[in-house]
Amino acid sequence: MKMPVESCHVGEYNILEHTDLGEGWFRIDIDAPEIARETRAGQFVQVRVGPGDDPLIRRPFSVYDVGPEPGENATEIRLLIQKAGPGTEALSRLRKGESIRLMGPLGHPMPVPDLKSPAAMFLVGGGIGVAPLYLYCRERLKEGSTLPLKVMLGARRESLLIGHQGFQDLGIETYLATDDGSAGHQGNVIELLDQQLGSLSEGTQVAGIGCGPHGMNLALRDIAVERDLEFWISLENYMPCGFGACFGCVIAGPSDGPLRYRRVCVEGPCFPAKELPETF
């Protein structure tokens, strides 16, 4: 099969900034020009946690942003990380001036559908899934895209809605949902999407990309299949290698076809919702 990237950089890079975002979230900005200029939204980097054998395997992170701007002039990779285990815990202790081993970019970029007006392009993020959506918006704005982006973000409570201000600062229509109602719609982000879909004028062409926790991804897949919507879902599986060699990060193919396992790292990480089985 065709691999998503022709060249991939592996090296040690300098941390330019570490920003604590509260609630166990943090952002690190890394000086990595050769990775930054080749990275497109939806692609990820594999991060080596330390020089030793424990933790052993690299951790995959979607690229949250590249700086100063996406494209040829980018020199920085920005990662949004949530502490979730010993690997991310160790990464949270890295500070400005220290180095970090990166491998990337990896995986396919997120698709950019060609929609005819009237149209709506939904970007649905849950928790840490917000990360690749921000770069996606920055890229579309930079290229002067007319894709009508609507960002919908969900979290348990307001303090966990990390990064939403960034979308608003870009001038993107942003909708929020929290389980406790502390910000935006009280409920989950899928209900919010459902409402929005219902309010669209007849004949609106709809597409979307979702990236979030497992439950959100499952619900998004169901809504896309039921209503025959052109949605893609970005998956985040445990990836021993991240470049297709280990066959460890697979998901099953569509339920109606013969049993076939696809590698999330090189065939994804973004898959058409209709090609995902009912449970994945």
Place this chain on the structure above:
Amino acid sequence: MKRESVESASVELSVRVPSPGGDLMLSHPVLPASGTFGYGEEFEPFLPPGTFSAIVPKSISVESRPGNPPPRAIETPSGLLNSIGLQNPGLDLFVSDYLPRLQRYGVPILVNVVGKNIEDYCTVVEALEGQELIRGYELNVSCPNVKEGLRFGLDPEATAALISAVREKTSGVLMAKLTPNVTDIAEHAVAAQSAGADAISLINTVRAMSVDWRQGRSRIGTDTGGLSGPAIRPIALRMVWEACQAVDIPVCAIGGISSAEHILEFVSVGASMVQVGTHLYREPTCLPEILRELQELLAKEGICHLDELRGTFGGLSDRLPERSRPVP
């Protein structure tokens, strides 16, 4: 005894593996471990796959196999527990779609073969005979993650019968990949050599498990899996040493190897070659650095060829109980 150091460029790393069809000459002792190198193409973004002295692609069976249900891998302390289940495109697609690319790398290919029975192994080998750069086969008799995977590997007589049958089909290098999940590895090594294997490789993964006690479930898609990585290196070293004492065919060491130091440890207990596996996941570009280090370390010790180091580990073998090793 400390020798005078030599120029690192003058250190010779080549390895010779004799087979009935002639010697296989490898430019250096480092191969990728089957199952961790995909089909070569996955490494193209990182380095020319032909940097390895030979390619050992992921196992090929007669029929295509979907592999095991996810999750297929989980990290354990200094180790990786996997249950991939030999997902592979099958013989026909391997020949039409994968082999031409592997041949472009310009180095010998040792095809890792797996099967449900002896006929399966023979079918794959017969179909691949005469293909450009296919210089031999690694017979996988040791996968712990499929039902029939250890049918051969746990029984030295069955291993021997398989090797004898495949021996009839090829004069290329036959390397038997042994499982560590046995009591006496020497018995299995001897069985492989007696049946006509030109080399043995060990160890395949160690059967292991990881459970979530709250859910009462395995953390991977099957109850048990195969453990690889640094956690198993001391086990591999012990088993390679025991195997090397029992046979005189070349032994290819596998198990948690990630540096030149590790390679030299294995060579000192008798290994001729090594395979790097799990480490390639985290550092796919590691090989040139490892080879440079290998030459430097040997040069510093005044060792001009790996043969001078091979088997120099003395051990305290007089402490081992006497035993006879039955030859099947």
